[in-house]
Amino acid sequence: MSMSTARSFLSEACYGEQELDANSALMELDKGLRSVKLGEQCEAVVLFPKLFQKYPFPILINSAFLKLADIFRLGNNFLRLCVLKVTQQSEKHLEKILNVDEFVKRVFSVIHSNDPVARAITLRMLGSLASIIPDRKNAHHSIRQSLDSHDNVEVEAAIFAAASFSAQSKDFAVGICNKVSEMIQGLDTPVELKLKLIPMLQHMHHDAGLASSSRELLQHLVNSYPSTPMVIVTLHTFTQLAASSLIDIPKQLQLLLQYLKDDPRKAVKRLAINDLKLLAKKAPHLWIRENTQTLCECALTSPYNSLKLGMLSVLYFNNLTGCGSSISPRLTDLVKLAQECCYHSNLAVAAHGVIVLSNIAISCPEKDIVQLEQDTVLGVESLLMLCSQDSSPSAQATLKTALTSLVKLLKSRPHLSQSAVEFLLGQLHLSCDSSRVLMCHALAAIATHLPVLGEGMLGDLVDLYRGASHSSTDKQQELLVSLATVIFVASQSSLSAEVKTVIKQQLENVANGWTVYRIARQASRMGCHEFSSELYQSLRTRVASEHFYFWLNSLKEFSQAEQCLSPVEDGNYSGAMSAIAEALRSYQKGIASLTAASTPLSPLTFQCEFIKLRIDTLQALSQLICTCNSLKTSPPPAIATTIALTSGNDLQRCGRIAMQMKVCMDEFRSLAARYADLHQSSFDADYATLRNVELQQQSCLLVSHAIEALILDPQAASFQEYGNLGSVQTESEYERRMMSVFSRVLEEVEGLTQKHPPVSHLHTGCLCGAVIALLKVPLSFQRYFFQKLQSTSIKLALSPSPRTPSEPIPVQSSQQLTLKVEGVVQHGSTPGLFRKIQSVCLNVTSVLQSKTGPDYKVPLDTKTNEIEQQVEPHNDYFSIQFLLNFSILGTHTVTVEASVVDESGIEWKTGPKTTVSVKSLEDPYSQQLRHQQQQGATQPATQRGAYARF
Known part of the structure; x- marks a missing residue:
């Protein structure tokens, strides 16, 4: 009963609920934790991540983690494993734990257990907490001790914890590096254990000396252990270390290209390609012409399609430097490779060849590349003809890639557009429905940038629409929307009566309501308001x-x-x-x-x-x-x-x-x-x-x-x-x-x-x-x-907070109020689709609503509060404090307004705006001093009145 109630709390509550609901949900989960049935306890534990997602503020998260720590300390190993999984899932909420010492103390007590499995789970728990306890010496000591354990489960957990702490703590990384090196080089260490210890070296990048010694060790391992698993693990650790330290990337590129060229093993070549792709994304500016040349030579001589595809993807991410002004593009190996791959029998290889070739054609100067442009267009057209009649997912992915490259090329080289549009219109009549949808998207993009081509498309598009659909399948409905969109773009907001009749007839025959709505929406976007009005009119009653x-x-x-x-x-x-x-x-x-x-x-x-x-x-x-x-x-x-x-x-x-x-x-x-x-x-x-x-x-x-x-x-x-x-x-x-x-x-x-x-x-x-x-x-x-594709909102919590919403917060006029503002950034299903939050700007202002005391002469700067500060959210959470002065007696309204600053430095007024009432009271000492001054002022007046009578 308690678990069903807890689930109802967590499923029905929303982000705007009051704090009482969060406490109630926590109490219901606490009942499950205190249950005598193991199943209910486990079910309560695994519901905590959902609770954290709905109520992501420190007070509740701190209480919840303390309860989980108690379960970890007193429960069995299965419960401990559940708590470990919850902790790993809630990694971004760990820094909101207020009583870190108490939480770690309860967890750490299990490390002294006689059960090696319990110790192993504790070590993994400590490793998951490394971000908030990076320099806990007792944790460091326990990890070192456990590395010498005779139990494999405990040793593997110690390796996980050591890797986590090495990434967070420089002191731990420096202290553990020698021990890890000894274990890796030790003859009594099994090969399987060495393979698990080596990846720990990728975190030894905190200073140049540590990175250099780790690189020397890895170089020694590569030369001493030529087996495939050892080479793969060592090379990948090598790459990760170079990517983090940055200074060794050119050397690492040469090493990976050497293995790609000389090592005959396919697994090693695949690893080298993946690591080259990683370095191409991380530092494309460090690639030199010789690196690209070597990669092209390897791709030209490789008999394996999968390896050739991987090398082409590296070139896609890499900064293309094959087109020099002094060397004809026709003579470079890069162009030769791309031209050869454009007509490859493997569709994925052909797609990447088209991408590379079109990028070369776009980036090269316009002189002396007429032949290269023609080769690129022919390569794209041949790939389109090959894929347009195939509805398989791989063919559709290749078709989409080819069309994207074609649109990019036509934006850069508009003089190629006429022939490309004629080719696409011809292919539309021969293609399958899913290919037609993608081609319509490409035609719409081309007509948007080159509207002069729209009028020539219109006749073919209307004829195609007239016979487009004979069934109500999803692809047919999608095709109706795509074709209508291209027609709207080509018509330039002036639809003829014939076009309207053709579209309406098709919509009445086979279109469902959602398809009609999408077409009406596109008509509104393109300015065809008369037609969209008729469609909306027909949809209202449906x-x-x-x-x-x-x-x-x-x-x-x-x-x-x-x-x-x-x-x-x-x-x-x-x-x-x-x-x-x-x-x-x-x-x-x-x-x-x-x-x-x-x-x-x-x-x-x-x-x-x-x-x-x-x-x-x-x-x-x-x-x-x-x-x-x-x-x-x-x-x-x-x-x-x-x-x-x-x-x-x-x-x-x-x-x-x-x-x-x-x-x-x-x-x-x-x-x-x-x-x-x-x-x-x-x-x-x-x-x-x-x-x-x-x-x-x-x-x-x-x-x-x-x-x-x-x-x-x-x-x-x-x-x-x-x-x-x-x-x-x-x-x-x-x-x-x-x-x-x-x-x-x-x-x-x-x-x-x-x-x-x-x-x-x-x-x-x-x-x-x-x-x-x-x-x-x-x-x-x-x-x-x-339609809203991106959703971002901010939830604020102020402390101190009043007991009731209508009650003001009391503060003495001689003191200052410390206002703590905490906030959580909440995202939808696609966070950061258009822009991301770089920092949150908080503006705090106070306004005097009513005075309760006499109007004393107060300095002007103490009458109002107006403070603005910026804070960068970490794991979607931020916290900041403001010191406010309320020297004027009375009721003040404090307003906290949030806005966000994106990665470009542009400020956005997203809100929210939160208000709280503060009542400034006179402190006893000031009140007593004022009474004494009033009494001293009345006595001379009384004496003057007595003397005036004589």
């Missing part, structure tokens, strides 16, 4: 949850709103205002549905804020058109110039439109700031979504700059900071069109500013033209609006 209904209804309204803006024409200002009004009506309906679709687990924060900003932006654009039209209805008076000269305010000559324009400019700058805040709070968003938000922000800044340059302050307007926007590398059709609008608007504004003084119909016409140009670009709803 879902089983009202939240999903409201979500689809909101997407339908948003698509309809954007569709209202598509018929806007240049010069038709009243039509633009009507279109904006119609779009705003749909947007208001959509935001209501979107709010109804949100749940506590899925609050849709980004989506709501993005739509609110879009609504406010459309309202601001409409207001700007109204303001421009007011120049016709209310032009500046005839005496406006005289008024401007008299008042000294040059804006007065523009009449009332100047103040209205200033309001519009401030509104657009405010919108740009809000877009910047949205960008800064979207830490988990993909790059395309963030770029989309940036473009919205830049459009608002563009309009505000145009208002300032044309009307408010033409003399101070500067266009140099914007540079040449047309030369910016764009990643999507939406970005390309927006950048084109930016460039055109800036050119028009700059030309008007230099030729005509403000304000005239030319200036207002330019502003209205900029508004219409922005409205004519269909909005793109990017991936983060629909």
Whole structure:
């Protein structure tokens, strides 16, 4: 009964639960630990990692580990083994143990047992704790003693513990190195034990002398013990030591290449290749031309496909230096090897050959490589023809690799794109469904970077879609989505009626609801809003949850709103205002549905804020058109110039439109700031979504700059900071069109500013033209609006904490409060997909809510607290302390806000924000001193009153 209750606690609780639930779960597990049945005890022990995952704060983890230490001390060997496994699984929580001494004391008591198995488990336990007790001398001594044991189980455990402590402690590594060397070289040490002792030497990298002596020993072992297992273990330890010490990597490269070239044993060659791959990832800059040349010679002469594949993968990670400017690429062994492998019968070897050859073609200068480009394209095309009709996993993996290399090559060499696209379109008709999906992805990537090729694809793609699917298998559904995506990219947000009919007919015949939703989502991303609106409309009644209904209804309204803006024409200002009004009506309906679709687990924060900003932006654009039209209805008076000269305010000559324009400019700058805040709070968003938000922000800044340059302050307007926007590398059709609008608007504004003084119909016409140009670009709803691939959150805990949420923390005014902030970084299923947390920035501020005492003169710097510190999380945990001063009596609200800094040094306002109340009380001594001063002040006043009567 107790175990089922504990499981329910651990399965139903979430990260936002109160501390009481964590304590309750721990109590239920404690009942299991104290059970008389061994099975319930073991079950309780193995549930602890799940408890640590849900409640990862030190207080609970410390209590839990102390209970586990008691079980380890008093239980049998099986329970000890369970505790060991829990400790190894919870390695990142070990540093949160507060009572390390007590925990180690309970565990270490078992080392004195007469049972060698119990001692062995204890040694492994100590090795697992090496990160928090690296310099415990009693642990060091026990490990040394156990290395001399006659029990093999205990010796192996001692070796594990010694390796763990050597990695953490320099003192232990220096002290144990000689003993390990003696054991390895000793004649009485069995070979099996030597093979387990040798890997310990990879941790002897704490100083140059230790690393040098270990390397000499390994060199001696390689020469003295030529057996295959000994050579493999010694060489790998050699490589690990060199990778850690860094100074010996060139020597190690030569040693590995020597064994790869001269040793006939296949296992040794495979080990050398794996270690070369490790060093290629670790230090590609230390590879010289001779190393690459030797590797190519070995690959050219090797008869084994698996070894040739391994050598090609090393070259893939290595910094390719085979293309020198003085040597023709056609003459190098690297190019020769890649060209030979491109047509290899083994698909994996051919794929790696294509990767290496395309990398060479991309990295070499464009002159004198025409033949190399043709060879690369022919190699890719032959591999595509070979794999496109084979649906096996190996063929599909090879096809994906070849297509990725082709897309990279075409980005670097656009002149090869036309023939490559024609070849892919021809292969689409002959390939299997899984290959067609991959080819569609490649075509979409090519058309995105080279939109001029899109129109030529469209006819073949529509014909292919018309006969694409005759069944509802998963691959057929995936093919429908992929083909629709390529059609949307090729159409550039303007679908013809024929294309819509073909897609709808296929969707009605064989597509399921999820496929229709994915196609609608792609249509929203590519700006085909009319089509996506129809698809969302058809899906609304096919879902089983009202939240999903409201979500689809909101997407339908948003698509309809954007569709209202598509018929806007240049010069038709009243039509633009009507279109904006119609779009705003749909947007208001959509935001209501979107709010109804949100749940506590899925609050849709980004989506709501993005739509609110879009609504406010459309309202601001409409207001700007109204303001421009007011120049016709209310032009500046005839005496406006005289008024401007008299008042000294040059804006007065523009009449009332100047103040209205200033309001519009401030509104657009405010919108740009809000877009910047949205960008800064979207830490988990993909790059395309963030770029989309940036473009919205830049459009608002563009309009505000145009208002300032044309009307408010033409003399101070500067266009140099914007540079040449047309030369910016764009990643999507939406970005390309927006950048084109930016460039055109800036050119028009700059030309008007230099030729005509403000304000005239030319200036207002330019502003209205900029508004219409922005409205004519269909909005793109990017991936983060629909799907969250990365999830990162921070959970904070403050101490001291109040007994109840409404009760403030008491502190005396003459003392300072030490506020400890602990935090845990929580990740989703794919942590660090787009960016990783480098450090956490904590900002602590206090605000006085109410005073309880007299208003004394207090120094200004003691009235408020505002402190900011950065801390780097370790194993997703951080802790920091703040010293706060509350010299003013009363109730203060302390706010702790967290933000994160990524690896690029960019700060993201992720939150959370936590508040706690503090009540500043007067200490007894100050209170007594104040009373004495008050009494001393009243006595002279009484005496003066008595003398005044006489």
